[in-house]
Amino acid sequence: MKEIRVSLPHLTYPIYCAPSALERLPELMHRHQAHEPLYIITDQRVADLYEKRLAAVLRPTGLPLFFFHAPVGESAKTLAVAEELYTWLIQNQADRSSVILALGGGVVGDLAGFVAATFMRGMHLIQIPTTLLAQVDSSVGGKVGINHRLGKNLIGAFHHPLFVLLDPLLLFTLEQRQVAAGLAEVVKYGCIANSELFHWLSREWSDIAGLKDPQQIQHLLLTCCSIKARVVGNDERERGGRAILNFGHTIGHALEAATNFETFLHGEAVAHGMGAAAWLSLHKGLLSHHDFLRVSTLCEQLAPPPIPDSVTEERLLSLMLHDKKRNRSGQQWVLLSAIGQACLTRQVTVEETSAALRWLLDR
Ligand SMILES: NC(=O)c1ccc[n+]([C@@H]2O[C@H](COP(=O)([O-])OP(=O)(O)OC[C@H]3O[C@@H](n4cnc5c(N)ncnc54)[C@H](O)[C@@H]3O)[C@@H](O)[C@H]2O)c1
DSSP: OEEEEEEOSSOEEEEEEOTTGGGGHHHHHHHTTOOSOEEEEEEHHHHHHHHHHHHHHHGGGOOOEEEEEEOSSGGGSSHHHHHHHHHHHHHTTOOTTOEEEEEESHHHHHHHHHHHHHGGGOOEEEEEEOSHHIIIIITSSOEEEEEETTEEEEEEEEOOOSEEEEOGGGGGGSOHHHHHHHHHHHHHHHHHHOHHHHHHHHHTHHHHHTTOOHHHHHHHHHHHHHHHHHHHHHOTTOSSGGGGGGTTHHHHHHHHHHTTTTSOOHHHHHHHHHHHHHHHHHHTTOSOHHHHHHHHHHHHHTOOOOOOTTOOHHHHHHHHHTOTTOBTTBOOEEEEEETTEEEEESOOOHHHHHHHHHHHHHO
């Protein structure tokens, strides 16, 4: 079993990764002294696929197990569902020493993590992410939260798990569209921090995207999580460098909002956003034409749905003005100076932004 550590000034925790790692959960729980009742939060779809297996793996521990099935999809990340969870925890005698186990995609991880951060001022958490996006991104770094009707992820906390368990075999039941959305975040890591990862993706795209080989996926997960662990370790609270993880997200968020979160999965919107951010990098003289072409080609291979005609440049610009990552000194952009090298800047004019949006909308 491979291991990466997330090291923060106040705590450190491991990410374990191996095909069939799920079978070793009891051993890992023992290692982390998680000997208390387990409150397992999942969604209905993941429960249908994996709950019986998880229960069988945990049976030898003899620990009391409680299961909660959240609704499938973003609608689970609400205060109403969090409140149901608090009630469920109280009714089942959870206390601060109990452990919440999040088994699912980013939605389950964010919701369960938020409840773990807030119930009795904080419970132990174990993350077992089951989507590619959650394995390479959302389960690592401690951001947990729920949505408000006025915006996504507006209510939340930083709450780190005892450990994260990554089992590539759990990804084999994912729909291809979910895989591609997760791969967008993988492409992002290559663009911002690791040219070797980027070139490997370009070379072996069809094998990697087909999730054919568990060892290959393990390597992919470890590479991405090492980058995320390093970036978060240097700037947990996003006061500086962590913002590079938002490459492609400035325009991506605006695209999601402009289509009422109905047209694109998050990673698909980010794929469009990365292409536009690469174009902007080229036109600001930061990125070579050769590297721009390589980035835009890989973004096209992610095959995000086309942008509907109803999405206009004006609408995207106005949404970007209200982005929660914007502050008084303007929009923070993540641009590229080369493949594998991101730079942060607020020196992007409205005219330059408009030009990048036109490039994106007119393609
Ligand atoms: N906390 C963070 O740092 C962070 C970072 C990025 C994204 N996020 C959040 O993550 C969420 C998106 O996560 P997501 O893309 O994983 O979506 P998701 O959790 O909704 O999962 C996508 C779909 O896949 C299904 N699924 C999950 N695992 C499966 C499996 N192994 N086999 C088959 N189907 C499976 C789910 O039931 C769901 O229908 C968003 O709410 C986003 O805000 C958080």
